[in-house]
Amino acid sequence: MVEGALERKAAARADWDDIDWDAAWAAEGEALAAGMALGRDGRIASPRALCRALGVERHVYDGVIRMYADGRPGAGRQPRALRGGLSSAGRVFEVLVASGDRRFESRRLGAELMSAAMGGER
Numbered sequence: 001m002v003e004g005a006l007e008r009k010a011a012a013r014a015d016w017d018d019i020d021w022d023a024a025w026a027a028e029g030e031a032l033a034a035g036m037a038l039g040r041d042g043r044i045a046s047p048r049a050l051c052r053a054l055g056v057e058r059h060v061y062d063g064v065i066r067m068y069a070d071g072r073p074g075a076g077r078q079p080r081a082l083r084g085g086l087s088s089a090g091r092v093f094e095v096l097v098a099s100g101d102r103r104f105e106s107r108r109l110g111a112e113l114m115s116a117a118m119g120g121e122r
Helices: 002-012 021-035 047-054 058-068 088-099 102-117
Strands: none
Touching: 002 021, 002 047, 021 047, 047 058, 047 088, 058 088, 088 102
16 A cells, blocks of 8 residues: 555656646655554554655664653653754654554653643644
8 A cells, every 4th residue: 555655656756847746745645644554453553664655764663663662761752853854763753653653652642732731632
């Protein structure tokens, strides 16, 4: 499913003079949604699909799990942001929290509480 969405994204962007941005963004969102799917155990069902959707290598995903998951040494921290935006680890971290992966439950609950305190809706 991720592969098909990424192929549609590439096809939408194939002609540099006439890029179909709507189709490219839709396909990218579809690939990310497929990569964020959770398995029965409450974890990302396919780390390979998530890595493919984000365009990162598997060791980045493994490093985020090893460092920042609940119960790990860096559970209270998060990956550092780069000057121009998020690092690869930062993107993986945010997606894992947003997906509802049970290994990042405390982060998701904290984000929901923060959002509610600031007047946001969830």
